[in-house]
Amino acid sequence: MTLTPAELSSATAALEKLLATLDGVLFGQRPLIELVVTGVLARGHILLEGLPGLGKTELVKGLARALGLEARRVQFTPDLLPGDITGNPILQEVDGQRRFVFQRGPIFANILLADEINRASPKTQSALLEAMQERRVTAGGETHGLPDPFFVLATQNPIELEGTYPLPEAQLDRFLFKIDVKRNPPAVLQRIVLNREMGIEPDVAPALDAAEFAGLVALARRVHVPEVVADYIARLVNASHPGESAASAGVRYGASPRAALGLAAAAKARGLRQGRGHASFEDVQAVALPVLGHRILLDHSARLDGATSAGVVEKLLAEIPVQPKPLPDSLAAAKIR
Template sequence: MVPTENEIMAAKAELTALSAALNQVLFGQGDLVERTIVAVLAGGHVLLEGLPGLGKTQLVKGLARALGLSTKRIQFTPDLLPGDVTGNPMLEETPSGRRFVFQPGPLFAHLVLADEINRASPKTQSALLEAMQERHVTVLGESHPLPDPFFVLATQNPIELEGTYPLPEAQLDRFLFKLEVLRSDVDALAQIVLHRELGRDPEVPVVLDRARVVALQALCRRIHLPQAVVRYIARLVDATHPGRSETAKAVRYGASPRAALALAAAGKARALVQGRLQVGFEDVRALAAPVLVHRLVLDYTARLDGRAPADVVAALVAEVAPEERGLPPTVEVA
């Protein structure tokens, strides 16, 4: 059932308050804050990339506080083992004898901060795969469900820095968004100097609670997705594959169907954040880059030419025109 106008307006007011709280954590990063909120509503995981000291960890801590959710932090290092992430069976003495009891790891929280995820070995990184997709972990053949809601917000430093390991493609595909944390401009930097102190986290008010987060996610799923927008998403994702568009000549491997589902879910969430009852073409275009950049593998020639996945996505969005979705030529799409 499509949400009512009153439901949308009430949700928008709450989400505006959430955005205001997070904008006091990261000054001058409004787009990053909005997309993080969109990911929460869509129930997706986020990969935050940026140089050290730009506020990635502070954003995740502030988000957990504002949402009223439990949080755990995993500091990824080269010597971290998979069991350190998921948990381990522990031998316990009982009156009836010894038995193994599962000791949950730091993954068992609503919001998990995977800090500097690309500093861990690929084996340990892969320990997140089942949890991120299936929302449970399996240890010694026994499945253990994770809390609901469950989000992984991972931070990483750019790959060119020493001591990092590229994330496997299978794991990258499980992140709804890859977001770049940019360097602050002069005005934002002045705000940081004025309102921050080294070693002290900013005060963040509690805006929502677990039950309300779950309710907003359910409301998000009820946002209307018009058939024309569905076709646009399908054609855009299809165009990422070699031979399906002129731009895709630069692509070796295109996006999977999971990317189309991610665009649909994220589009609904963005519409809700902005107080609209249905998804529009502008939502898909605005979210194409964070959904697709980490899902495309460029060919060798494109990399030699200095083309980045973001450049290819921008070209695809420009190439796949709305009128190709069966719209009358007299209809203009904002």
């Protein structure tokens, strides 16, 4: 069903209110905030990578308060066990009999803040796989559904730092976005010094309630993906594989079909943010790096030569045309923008 102008106008106003609220949490990071909001609108999990102290955790906590959702925080450490996240069966006396009763872990919330996720062991990291993909947890032979909506918003330090474990490729693929958090310029640092105190969290007023946010998510799913845009997504993902394009030189494994679905979902969410009822080529290009960057694996020699996954994505965007064949002059002005 096509979105009406009234629905688009209402959604744009609500999202702008949310963005303005988050601007007061993290100064000078509007592009980052736009991506995070786009990711949650697309019902995706998000991985934020950056050095300690850049405000990653504050942004996630501020998002939960601004949306009126239940959030829980888990500090990942090397001794954290899978059951510390998902929960454990506990032997209890019930009606005069002893039986195992499942005690829910912190994952049973709308937003799970997985802080410094790459400081936990791979075994503990993998405990999130089922929850992130199927939004449920299985323990003791029983399956327990997670709240709706459910998001994992994780932070991690660069893998060069001591005491970190690289996330397995299977888990990285579950994150819709991986976003690099950049350091602040001097003007923003000055604003932080003048408006923040160490150890005191900023006040965050609710911008939307849970029902309003659910309505926005539903609207994002109704945004139309034209056939030409779907074709562009398919060709872009296919070109990320070895031998399919010049840009894929040095690539060991390209992006998966899940990446194509992620590109479509993120493009639809961005289209709604822009007040449009359809996704465009520009929407796909705007979200290509955070969607594809962590899903493209380079071979050893390419890494030694200094190549990066982000560089491959940039080359793909430059090489793959939005249209498979040039349009006639009479149709050039009709391209979807």
